Amino acid sequence: xxxxxxHLLIELQDCDKEVLNDxxxxxxxxxxxxxxxxxxxxGESFHRFSPxxxxxxxxxxxxHLSIHTWPEYGYAAVDIFTCGTxxxxxxxxxxxxxxxxxxxxSLQEIQRGPLVTx
Amino acid sequence: xxxxxxHLLIELQDCDKEVLNDxxxxxxxxxxxxxxxxxxxxGESFHRFSPxxxxxxxxxxxxHLSIHTWPEYGYAAVDIFTCGTxxxxxxxxxxxxxxxxxxxxSLQEIQRGPLVTx
Numbered sequence: 707x708x709x710x711x712x713h714l715l716i717e718l719q720d721c722d723k724e725v726l727n728d729x730x731x732x733x734x735x736x737x738x739x740x741x742x743x744x745x746x747x748x749g750e751s752f753h754r755f756s757p758x759x760x761x762x763x764x765x766x767x768x769x770h771l772s773i774h775t776w777p778e779y780g781y782a783a784v785d786i787f788t789c790g791t792x793x794x795x796x797x798x799x800x801x802x803x804x805x806x807x808x809x810x811x812s813l814q815e816i817q818r819g820p821l822v823t824x
Numbered sequence: 825x826x827x828x829x830x831h832l833l834i835e836l837q838d839c840d841k842e843v844l845n846d847x848x849x850x851x852x853x854x855x856x857x858x859x860x861x862x863x864x865x866x867g868e869s870f871h872r873f874s875p876x877x878x879x880x881x882x883x884x885x886x887x888h889l890s891i892h893t894w895p896e897y898g899y900a901a902v903d904i905f906t907c908g909t910x911x912x913x914x915x916x917x918x919x920x921x922x923x924x925x926x927x928x929x930s931l932q933e934i935q936r937g938p939l940v941t942x
Contacts, residue, residue, distance in 0.1 A: 710894055711901055715831070715934060751867035751883045761888065763881040765869045769892050770881055774905065776828055776937065783829055783936045785903070787892065816833060818901045819894065 710819030711769060714795050716784040722807035726775040726782055729754040729762070735805040736764045740771050743798035745788065768793045773802070782806055787818070828937030829887060832913050834902040840925035844893040844900055847872040847880070853923040854882045857916035858889050863906065886911045891920070900924055905936070 725731055733752050740747050745766040752762035758778060764771040769787040776782070784802055786795040803811055843849055851870045858865050863884040870880035876896060882889040887905040894900070902920055904913040921929055 710897070710899065711892065713833070713901075715936070717937065748871045748879075749869035751869045751881065753866045753883055753885075755885070761866075761883055763869065763883055763888055763890070765871055765879055765881055767871075767873070769879060770890055772881070772888055772890065772905070774829065774887050774907070774936075779828070779937070781828065781937050783831075783905070785905070787890070787901070787903070789892070818833075818892075819835065819897070819899050 709817035711787055711789040712795055713816045713818050714786040714799055715814050715816065716786070716799055716802070717812045718782040718784060718803060718806055718808035719780060719811060720809035721780045721782055723777045723780050725806055726777040726780070727758050727760065729760050732760050732762060732773060732775070735802060736762060736771055736773060739798035739801040740764050740766050742801045743786070743788070743795050744793040771798060827935035829905055829907040829935070830913055831934045831936050832904040832917055833932050833934065834904070834917055834920070835930045836900040836902060836921060836924055836926040837898060837929060838927035839898045839900055841895045841898050843924055844895040844898070845876050845878065847878050850878050850880060850891060850893070853920060854880060854889055854891060856923070857919040858882050858884050860919045861904070861906070861913050861916035862911040889916060
């Protein structure tokens, strides 16, 4: 049984706290990550919170990439949702782990659309 | 141990296929769902694919809401990621299940940021 989508849920810990608060840096990093995994970027929406933290999403032809950061904890939650066989979501994860300076991380993969046989 | 975020992953099956292909309807439904759970909408990005299918994300003050649809299978993958105690993500799920005419669905909740005690 194949799934329609692959969904990587990534917890990035002990990140560079300044980076986690830098909307411009994070937007660039997310687009670079999307391209690195072979995806086509269609749109994005980012927002910086007061006093800290950034949320952002990149919509891709192959689904989406999202990030929510908590600089006060050095933590970011990243989701990489892809469909199709032309993308390698692990490469997007590698880019973000490196760019955010995450000293620790955990990753789980969930198959989406598992009841559909394709 | 508390988590920073609640993440509902929802598989909507046997949906209204026409609705799954209607970007305008889906964008409105997603915004209504976000508001229904008590969230504040900050931005959105939606895209319709050829020959079919829609992807879209709503960025909220309390994280994000995303949807990817496969009209050919009557299937939609919905994610509701929220933080804070002022929102009830189940209410957003109820809105989308109803508006998309999903005859079947499954839902799993994942705690995000579980290593941080708040």
